[in-house]
Amino acid sequence: MTGIMEAYVAYSIMLGLLFYHAKTLFSEIKSLELELEELDSSSSKEED
C-alpha cells in the first residue's frame, strides 16, 4: 500500500473545508449587506 488514495482523500477534505468556509463567508456577507440596505431604506422612508 503506497497511501496515495489516502492522500487524495485527505486533500479533498482539507480543500473542501477551505472552499466551504469561503462560500459561507461570501454568502453571509452578501445577505447581511442586503439586510442592512433594506433596513436603511425602510428607516429613511419612515423619517420622510
Next chain:
Amino acid sequence: MGSRESLGTILTISGLSIASMTALYALFEAPSVSGGWEAPEAYRILYFHAPFAWLSFISFTLLFIGSIMWYTKRSEKGWIWFQTASDLGLIFGLGVITSGPIWGSVEWGTPWDWGDLRLNTFGLLTAVAMFLVLSRRSQPDTSATRDTLSSVGLFGFALVPISALATTWYQKRHPEVLITGSEDGSAGMDDEIRIVLILSFLILNILFAGFVILSNHRYLLASKLEILKSELDEGLI
C-alpha cells in the same frame, strides 16, 4: 465594496486558486520519499497538514487577543476577533485532525495514538474551537455568554504551547519538525520537499489573511445590523 473587503476577496480567491494548484502539485509532482516508510506516498498529506496546524495555532493566538480585549475593555472589536478566530480555529483544526489520522492509519496502522501528547492536546484544542462555535450559535448573545466563552478561549490558548512543543518535550510517535534537520543530523528533508512545503505555508497564510479580513467584515456587518435593529425597535416603542 470597501477597499478592505476588496483586499479580503482578492486574497481569498487568489489564495484558494493557488492552494488548489499547490495541492495538485503536492499530489502528482512533488518527489516521492524513500526509506523505511510503510506508506511512502501518504507523506504528501504533510504539505497541507503542517500549515493547517500552524494556522490553527495562529487562530488560537487571535482568539486569546480577542478574549483579552473583550475582558479588559468590553470591546466589540475584541468580540469580532473572537468570533473570527474561533471559526478559523475550527476550520483549520478539523483539517488537521482529519488528515492526521488518515496518514496515521496507513503509516502507523492506527488512526490515533492515545499516548501521544501532541495528538491529544491538538484534539482537545479543536474540541474547544467546536464548543466555542456551537455555543456562540446556540446561546443568546449577552455579556454573560461572551464572558463565559472568552474564559474558555483563554483556556484553549494555554493548550497551544503544550501542543506545539509536545514533540520536543515528550517525543512519542508524532514525527519531529524536520524542516531544519534533526538534532543528530540523521534525518532531514529533501530540498524540493522543503521548497514545496514552504510555498504551501506561504500560500495558506495568504488565504488565512483573506479569511480574517472577510470574516471580520462579516461580523462587523452583523454587529451594525443588530445595533440598527435595536434602534428601530426603540423608535417604534
